[in-house]
Amino acid sequence: MIITTGDRPLTEVAARAERLAERLGVPYAPRGNQSITKLFSRYEGEILVVLLEGTRLLRPGRPQLQFHPSMGFVRAKRVLKGEGDPMLEAAGMAPGDSVLDCTAGLGSDALLFAVRGGERSRVTALESSLPLYALLAEGMASYASGIGEVDAALRRINVVHSDHRSYLASLPGDSVDIVYFDPMFREPLEDSAAISPLRAYANSDSLAPGSVHEAVRVARKAVVLKEKRGSGEFSRLGFAEQLRPGAKTSYGVIRIDDRS
Template structure:
């Protein structure tokens, strides 16, 4: 990561410290459009911490914004409690589980859970993605819309789910965090590890190339499942591409299948009646 990502330190005072902590190249006084020696930059762009690919023809920046765009559209028109993802984590009636999203990424699914009324604890190992998520969460919690701010108040980003170091591998920080939990202490644990696509048609969207480059693939994600099963009360839910193998080679008790993804559900205890 340190050879491909630079930090534009003039865009926010704390970014110089962040660059030093993670051995990233600081670039003071430089515009993202002028960077040529690094394929990606981290900078504050239009008030949002952003990860941007450099070079001619590159896509726009990747950032976390829960107050507009796809996240807000999904909140309003995504189907509410009728969505498969809601059914997978056990949202029904008045029962709203506390969900630990152990591979939070950009927080998109975590925001869905919180918008349904669930309390959500997010873990994210990669330090760059962790900072992107923290920035988006802060803006959500401080926004003027009371409904959105209330959703943000139900979302917590744990520092314990972050680790420095090389790209890839969600399991280090998240696994350690889960293993530190008392047995049967988390209602539902949700896992969505990065999975390498083998389908030529399933190309990564251009604006997500930077994100996938920084995060890498979770080749060690199998290690998360035993820790999650130990820590959960009711179930572990694993989101997978439709044709992907089961995590850790373990068949789930239930599956919910969609057009391109499925939810593998590992049950431990019956859900309360809602």
């Protein structure tokens, strides 16, 4: 992977891109008059393009992936209006709660947790794919939604490049209020311009029982799993499915107070 910018970047954007490359230990390629095609011919792997307000991830033969909170932005606006959200309700999240999002993706769910949690909450989002981590970390730091509360929530999220199993194992017991999993569905429910390109980069491994065991050890309030409605993953991993009328997805919950 390399880091570059768009055409004729502002000095501050080029500086951000160079700092990101240094932090990740990957090459920084000043754009100059080079086309993306030319950059692909000179470097192997993905190209992360740092923009004034966001990031874009490119790979030969794949659709581009641009950072955008997608439906997370729509849901965040509803939460700011005082409306409910099924994920937050399943998690039993209260303002100030800490959350570990083990499968960050494009950060839509982490954004919801940060909005509901407010300034006193601590939301950590894990991403094991380095290209996705770079897209997410830089995107959350620079994306401008036009709503101050949403942008502030994005900036509060601590994005960490790590697989969830090793990160969970490093934490002391009862150290996070809520642990959340949203693994990539084996078969997509529907095509989505925001989600479909994500499949080229995201970790497609199924969730392991050992990860759930570690999550239960770490969580103080609940461990939550998002899956297809009626998925056998809920029973396989020990979650109580919370059915929602008419919904294609469900949330499974392990309440820590219910542990035997």
